[in-house]
Amino acid sequence: MGCDGGTIPKRHELVKGPKKVEKVDKNAELVARWHYCALRQEKLCKPIVACELGRLYNKDAVIEYLLDKSSEKTVMEAASHIKSIKNVIEMNLTDNPAWNGDKGNTKGDKYDDQGARFICPVVGLEMNGRHRFCVLRSCGCVFSERALKEIKTDLCHKCGSSFQEDDIILLNGSKEEVEILRKRMEDRRVKAKSSKKPKKCKASESLSQADGAEDSPGPSDVKSDRGLPVREKIQFVSSSKDAADKGTSTSGKLSSAATKRPLANGEEKSEAYKSIFTSHTSAKRTKEQSSNWVTHTAYYF
Template sequence: MGGDGGTLALKRGFVRGTKEGQGPHKDAAKINSAERMHLLYTRCALSKELLCEPVVSCPLGYLYNKETLLSKLLGDGIDPAFAHIKLKELTTCRLTPNPAYKEQTTSSTSSSDYWGDIQSRAARYICPVTMIEMNGKNPFCVLVPSGRVVSTRAIKEVPDTLDGEQMVELFPSDDRREKMLEELLKTRKQAKKDRKSSKKNKRKSASKTDNGTDGRDGKKPKPTISATIGLAASNAAKLAAERVEQAKKQNRALAEVLNDGKNDESNKYLFISGNVRGYERC
């Protein structure tokens, strides 16, 4: 009937409860889930090493040791699962140390004993608002761009904690992660379009300035009414001056009279000569 190698335990009575979270294995499933969250909150998502400041987060809410991440991005290459990461989109996290945290080691070789030992330890970091430990039992988030790491409970209890910043949930569910990735790609695409449009407008503006146009279909600006009147007055004054010069050349006497008093002597002689001729007639 069992255990002797001659039968296979396929009856429902033998396999009942083997599904994760059901039957006699449900406690183990809970432990695995809690342990997974604890590892996410305490270790670098890339190297699996313990988080050590400086710590950075990506737009999808994962935490990394900054030095490890930079070395991968700039040199060694990075796993395709982290291909969404861009340097300019990383946020440096402002973590709040837990005063109760102490460096500890364990000598236990049993996985259950090891997990029990981990659970009994104080977490390295806490929420600065609610003082909740950052150990995976409670959801946390990072505020962008300041990088403050707080619990989501703090956002609910003290909405002013946001202070106009964007809240990025840490370690979201798979469904939530997919939505966040879609939003990230859309944002990048729109930003790329905006940059191209901005560069195009700058080139057009520079071209119009060089050609002396005012930006309306490449045409030069039309003169205003005041400018037209001023130009007409200037031309009229110039024409009048030319006519006076011509008249002065044709009539010597008029030229001497209009010479601004420079030829006063000749004017005097002209007056005397005129008077003498008057006497002669008498």
């Protein structure tokens, strides 16, 4: 154990010096950023999304995080700025044809560098963290920074959609670059909120104008037959034709003819037609045919 039997301890055994600063392995850090989800620490698999700060997530992990409304929910620093699914961008990635998946070297008896799963469609650089990559916020296409610098255009190299310089988001950048992206994100959200307010004011003004138009009286002299039923429409048309043939020009006669129905002239009807109704004399019973007791029927008179 020491200090017995004449042993002399040394200084480094008695005095503890300052702890050595643990250095982060760069390769392990790159693998964690580019191959694993920043929210769940699971392997990235399609569909993959990126936030406005350039971090990579699995889309299902973000949806589950947003749907979790329980009080036990822990707010993650990597997703604290994500308030809705609109705050993330679904990435349009280009597969690497040389990537064999996880089936490359199953025995482990040799060194096998499989490379990255995705590449730049313009230059062909692998998206493994050694090269800087960017995503376009407008369309979601992913390119290397070298491709965007060498070929300077306002159109996407993959889908052809237009974009601006503010739409370029650097993936997994440094702390200073992340702060720049955060300022852009905050400015963009402030502009979005300010642009929504005048739209609501315009909508309220349009509603008030519509109410004023309904209250204001329209031309009352002209009468239309849109609100009338089918039979009254027919009578309205027939009465107007008759008035035109006879040369009448007053609108009061047309309105009275449209509302009043022609009375049936009893003299023109035949006896067979009259016998259908209960008011005819043939439908009435005599005193001999009627019974002694009172019946409440339609044929009792």
